[in-house]
Amino acid sequence: MPDLGSRRLFPALTAEPELSYLDAASGTPCPEPVIARLSAELRGPAANPGRGGHPWARDALRRVEESRAAVAGFLGAAYPDEVAFTRGATGAMAFIADRWGPSVLANGGEILYCPGDHLSTVRPWLRLAERMRDQGVRAVPYRRDRLGRIDPDDFARAASDRTAVVVATDVHNLHGTWTDLDALAIPPSATVCLDCSQSAGRRPLRLADSRAELAVVSGHKMFGPPGTGTAYVRRGQHHRIAVDRAAARSGPARHVSQLTDAAEEGSLDGVGAVGLASAAAFIDAIGLDHLGDHLTRLVTRFADGAAQLVGLTLLGPPVDNDRMHSGILAFALDGHVGADVAFVLERRGVYVRAGDHCLEGPREDAVRVSFHVYNDETDVDRLLQGLAAAAERN
Ligand SMILES: Cc1ncc(COP(=O)(O)O)c(C=O)c1O
Numbered sequence: 001m002p003d004l005g006s007r008r009l010f011p012a013l014t015a016e017p018e019l020s021y022l023d024a025a026s027g028t029p030c031p032e033p034v035i036a037r038l039s040a041e042l043r044g045p046a047a048n049p050g051r052g053g054h055p056w057a058r059d060a061l062r063r064v065e066e067s068r069a070a071v072a073g074f075l076g077a078a079y080p081d082e083v084a085f086t087r088g089a090t091g092a093m094a095f096i097a098d099r100w101g102p103s104v105l106a107n108g109g110e111i112l113y114c115p116g117d118h119l120s121t122v123r124p125w126l127r128l129a130e131r132m133r134d135q136g137v138r139a140v141p142y143r144r145d146r147l148g149r150i151d152p153d154d155f156a157r158a159a160s161d162r163t164a165v166v167v168a169t170d171v172h173n174l175h176g177t178w179t180d181l182d183a184l185a186i187p188p189s190a191t192v193c194l195d196c197s198q199s200a201g202r203r204p205l206r207l208a209d210s211r212a213e214l215a216v217v218s219g220h221k222m223f224g225p226p227g228t229g230t231a232y233v234r235r236g237q238h239h240r241i242a243v244d245r246a247a248a249r250s251g252p253a254r255h256v257s258q259l260t261d262a263a264e265e266g267s268l269d270g271v272g273a274v275g276l277a278s279a280a281a282f283i284d285a286i287g288l289d290h291l292g293d294h295l296t297r298l299v300t301r302f303a304d305g306a307a308q309l310v311g312l313t314l315l316g317p318p319v320d321n322d323r324m325h326s327g328i329l330a331f332a333l334d335g336h337v338g339a340d341v342a343f344v345l346e347r348r349g350v351y352v353r354a355g356d357h358c359l360e361g362p363r364e365d366a367v368r369v370s371f372h373v374y375n376d377e378t379d380v381d382r383l384l385q386g387l388a389a390a391a392e393r394n
Helices: 032-043 055-075 089-104 119-131 152-158 235-240 258-263 270-286 288-306 338-347 377-392
Strands: 083-086 109-113 137-141 163-169 191-195 212-218 229-233 312-314 328-333 366-370
Touching: 032 270, 055 083, 055 229, 055 270, 083 089, 083 258, 083 270, 089 119, 089 163, 089 191, 089 212, 089 229, 089 235, 089 258, 109 119, 119 137, 119 163, 212 235, 229 258, 235 258, 270 288, 288 312, 288 328, 288 377, 328 377, 338 366, 338 377
Parallel strands: 109 137, 109 163, 163 191, 191 212
Antiparallel strands: 083 229, 212 229, 312 328, 328 366
């Protein structure tokens, strides 16, 4: 089992022992097992998967399909053909909105979305609503409170029998808050599309049992290769996906499902697929319960230290040691712009995220830290020391 809290499996981190990388929610470094798998794939007979009948092409396609099955298992999907490889969560969400959305909304209907969610989550649906306005399609917002929790009453107000699609985020990219779909008054007829970019690799996903029939995942936030991800569409929704038959013929010479025909036009990223499967195996070997305890411990240590820092406010619900934390949290330092705080931290070897956070109009003072398996108490303490130094600069 990989050693929790150990950087030893991450060459990018062992190369810089004084660095505290606290930006996993943007992208995780690659661990040795994933690098080894990628390297083996690149060194081997990596022909274009399925593009040709010779053994190299056939074997490359077989490895893609094995990876699909492995990733589907990791996501808790019932069938591998419910998972398509994409270039990340942004590409997956745009695919679902563009190719699945028009059919379900053909006779009008409402798309519920949260304006406080990641732009990649929200924008494809707003564009779709705009394109289909004449057909009676509308985008209806629901609110998060200032700590990043969905307001269930506001959600209930926004939902109605006109709701066709609910777009939701499993773990918020700034606040790190979980979404409990079961606590929301989702109309029975609505289809839920869940952004799992920040939850995959942080909490177990059981998509087959979830209220969400559609989901997107980002591979490079869960130790996979850059520019990888998946779109999950449950079988019962496949008939709604628009396939461009001519374009689908440019894909691998093998039909997996209507989903993959549409989402995997052109050459498959076979290297990305095997890399993502090996990232999933890496996380499974750690164990998500074990990882959750580790992240909760680090966040609790940070929250305890932050409580001693004058002017620091957590931009999320109070940290509770008994409740599993996502490992992602945000804070503001009174009187300081987030980018300035990030700069001071960067000078001390602590990498965090500030700026627009890929949100519409975020607080200028918001700074996000996101812990993962390779972080330990030293990183937390370095962060706290950096923040004490930043607080003194006025
Ligand atoms: C909640 C959320 N959705 C979508 C994305 C976009 O993911 P990707 O980089 O895979 O396109 C991110 C990335 O930060 C995210 O945090």
